[in-house]
Amino acid sequence: MRVIAVVNQKGGCGKTTTTVNLAGALAADGSRVLVVDLDPQAHATLALGIDPEELDQNLYEILAEPAGVRRLEEVIISASDGLDLAPSSIVLSALEQKLAAERHDSRTERLSVALDNLPPYYDYVLIDCPPNVGLLTFNALRAAREVIIPLEMSFFAVDGVQKLLETVALLNDRIGHDVSVRILPTLYDGRTRYARQTLGDVRELFKDLCFDTVIRNNVKLREAARAGKPIARFASSANGARDYAALAIEVEASPPPAIRNDIPREEKETVGGDSTREVVVRYRDAQAGEVRIAGDFNGWIPDKGVRSMIESEGETRIWTKILYLPPGTYQYRYVVDGEWFRDPDNTDFVPTAAGQENSVLVVR
Ligand SMILES: Nc1ncnc2c1ncn2[C@@H]1O[C@H](COP(=O)(O)OP(=O)(O)OP(=O)(O)O)[C@@H](O)[C@H]1O
Ligand SMILES: [Mg+2]
Incomplete structure (x- = not known):
């Protein structure tokens, strides 16, 4: 089971779009995928066609209890073929505060323990994070071995990315496992010179850390989110579907990172x-x-x-x-x-x- 967190403290850079549509593309390739919606905004839940207000239970119930007390399966629901969801709700914002008030070491381990206790069913777990590096994002980083950082090519600030890489490095030191980080250029409009130049700079700066795939601006991605479906099931020949299918192939082809202590x-x-x-x-x-x-x-x-x-x-x-x-x-x-x-x-x-x-x- 590969656990991948989609992280960036900057809002609107394509985290949710990437989580949902990479999940959709991996499922379309035959993998069993679980989306974990860790963002109180519940955009991933909505984009998978599920209304958080109609659910009795969500991730809050699992993560509010000390690690291991409740099982994640209690809240997982099926979103479509091969694609399941651990849904979010606005109450998750209260969890951030609840955890902050606890002095328990386990407060950043809750998701990690919950995923460890899942039966070996899923090939991929994709975690959609909120646009900040609070305790929810820390839970995601602890649980994941891989991180995807979507970077918006129309508005790019390298400092934010470097701060994020620093957070990941601190965490690597603290928990003794390496999290491998990849950068995904998103919202790319090849017609603008700025975007072309930014993409060049990002590739130069991050070299192999950068995916070859670039996610282009594609209005069908917005429409798919509104329709509550991954683009693979909404408009499979749109540019957005092609780009996320290419990303899925790149992810499938890259081996999961080695565990540091094994080397x-x-x-x-x-x-x-x-x-x-x-x-x-x-x-x-x-x-x-x-x-x-x-x-x-x-x-x-x-x-x-x-x-x-x-x-x-x-x-x-x-x-x-x-x-x-x-x-x-x-x-x-x-x-x-x-x-x-x-x-x-x-x-x-x-x-x-x-x-x-x-x-x-x-x-x-
Ligand atoms: N490649 C794209 N082409 C067109 N629209 C896109 C693309 N990627 C994302 N969007 C749209 O941009 C908006 C922001 O994207 P998204 O919600 O994925 O960002 P986010 O990083 O999850 O935001 P937040 O930080 O608020 O969680 C959404 O309306 C989404 O539909
Ligand atoms: Mg989001």
């Missing part, structure tokens, strides 16, 4: 073989508390795959970052106490789509 340490360090170079960069600061490095070499996840050392020289602290990279040209930034900066000691930098600057590193 022996030696093996990890020799990834890349003889062609890998050891690259050392240093950051000096008297005030900073925590300095990490993120770039296209580690999927913009701060300090992922990086060895760090800290020394002191009088008042100044020196952070040494050791990277293992094959020859090539890379972009990076430092994350200093949560703020993203280019390397002040490196005069080689480039502007980003969002009007900031990335430092450039050439490994020969």
Whole structure:
């Protein structure tokens, strides 16, 4: 069972559309899919043709109890062939507050435990998240091994994505499992120069993290949501249906990520073989508390795959970052106490789509 969370704190970037229509495309290919609607707005529930107000039970009943008390099957309903739903309702917004008031460690594990307790029936679980990184989204990130971040090509802010990647990295550290992140360009209108340029920048910045598939603007996707059906069942020859079918093929073809603890340490360090170079960069600061490095070499996840050392020289602290990279040209930034900066000691930098600057590193 592959558990994929669709996450972005930015509203309206296509999370729900992606959850519902990727689920529809995977089901059309013969997979058994469960959509978990974690957003109190219940848009995924509505887009699957179900009125949350007519249901007696929803995810709240399961997640309000300590992990393992209630079973997810109690609220799961069938939406269409091969496609089931764990529905949301506006009451889920109260859950966010209820969980926030609890000091229980298990409050971010509830969904994860509920999914672990499901019988081995589903091939895919897709989780639609609300547009914020609160406790509901944390529940999704804990439960998922894979994350899809939809990025709207008509209005793109790289900083928001970098903050999100940072959250995922923090979580990876805390729970000891790697969540693999992929970026999905959405709401793409190839007729505008801005969108074409943004897509180019996003591909350059995120490289392999970016899906090959791009979701184009397609009014049929809105109409399908209003009709309460995935587009595969509403207008199977529309561009929106083709794009989500292509995404499903890409997802099916990509292997689920390995569990980090399964990879022996030696093996990890020799990834890349003889062609890998050891690259050392240093950051000096008297005030900073925590300095990490993120770039296209580690999927913009701060300090992922990086060895760090800290020394002191009088008042100044020196952070040494050791990277293992094959020859090539890379972009990076430092994350200093949560703020993203280019390397002040490196005069080689480039502007980003969002009007900031990335430092450039050439490994020969
Ligand atoms: N590729 C597309 N083409 C046309 N319309 C789209 C496309 N993707 C999404 N939309 C429309 O844009 C709006 C926002 O999309 P969606 O609800 O999927 O975003 P979201 O990220 O889930 O929003 P929220 O953050 O509020 O949950 C919806 O009306 C949806 O129908
Ligand atoms: Mg949504």
